[in-house]
Amino acid sequence: MKATLERTDLLKSLTHVHRVVERRNTIPILSNVLIRAEDGVLKLKATDLDLEILETVPAMIEMPGATTVPAHMIHDIVRKLQDGSQVVLETTSDNATLEIRAGRSKFALQMLPETDFPDLTAGDFTHGFTLSAGDIRKLIDTTQFAISTEETRYYLNGIYIHAVDTADGARFRAVATDGHRLAQAEVPAPSGSAGMPGIIVPRKTVGEIQKLLEEPEADVQVELSETKIRVTTASVILTSKLIDGTFPDYGRVIPQGNDKEMRVDRDEFKEAVDRVSTISSERGRAVKLSLSEGRLILAVNNPDSGSATEEIAVEYDSDPLEIGFNSRYLLDIANQLNSDTALFRFADSGSPTLVQDNTVEDCLFVLMPMRV
Known part of the structure; x- marks a missing residue:
């Protein structure tokens, strides 16, 4: 096998396929990437027996063929080659190693036969x-x-x-x-x-x-x-x-009857949660939301380090409510919202809360409360 191609193209493809390969493998062939040169392209395949990626990259093929070499090793080699260089991949005459040449650099990698490489048989797709x-x-x-x-x-x-x-x-x-x-x-x-x-x-x-x-x-x-x-x-x-x-x-588990609605500026809410949660313990991460007409108070109390509160204006006109959440979960959901205003629908302090964009209907989030 002998193929020549751009280092940038080869690196991009190896970056995709080598991620599938686990660093530690009890089966040696699963540490390798299958390289096949044919019909003007280089095909790279990697698998962990549950997931398989096959990538095709244009190349100048002087001699068709196929082999397998350690995936993480060849990725590291190509990553460190000079940008813009032409890379030559060629198997030796004794079929024991794959030579990788670029400029004045030359590497030889031990090969395993391509016949040992497993195929994640696709079967029929319905x-x-x-x-x-x-x-x-x-x-x-x-x-x-x-x-x-x-x-x-x-x-x-x-x-x-x-x-x-x-x-x-x-x-x-x-x-x-x-x-x-x-x-x-x-x-x-x-x-x-x-x-x-x-x-x-x-x-x-x-x-x-x-x-x-x-x-x-x-x-x-x-x-x-x-x-x-x-x-x-x-x-x-x-x-x-x-x-x-x-x-x-x-x-x-998606609540249907949550009738206490709060609308809040998404970015202001995110920043307030982020600030007060600085005090929270790594284990609990609890933040308490105290709602009353037109305002929300976020509070964190950590016996080991101190306390924090912050008040922000919200649209809310239902009965006062106190409810606790994991601050990281709140931030995860807030980061997925697209509109400037977040809509929270509460039932009571012990029931799931529904979170949505104020304008977008095709996404929703449900968050279980914490006892605070």
């Missing part, structure tokens, strides 16, 4: 449709922070995506929750998504898809089955197993 990168990014960015990291509740370790029929027509909805907070976002359902199975996309896969969405207007092809998802962009094909589990009936 549903396929096209979404804009901007829509996919919206679904991920709005809900990703609420994915649970608790491994025992594995079915919460991802984003639940499904199609729903609403009064506004068919919608494509993403939901994530960790039991303390819930985030939901939706976009118009694409043609071909009707009847699709509800799927749970794992946290790692969500992060990798997010990094591939560079052009908001670009079309992204999505294919689904009950066990796998495949996402195809202009130069990358990502295939991943889905979480095999049942996502809880999240509709039951």
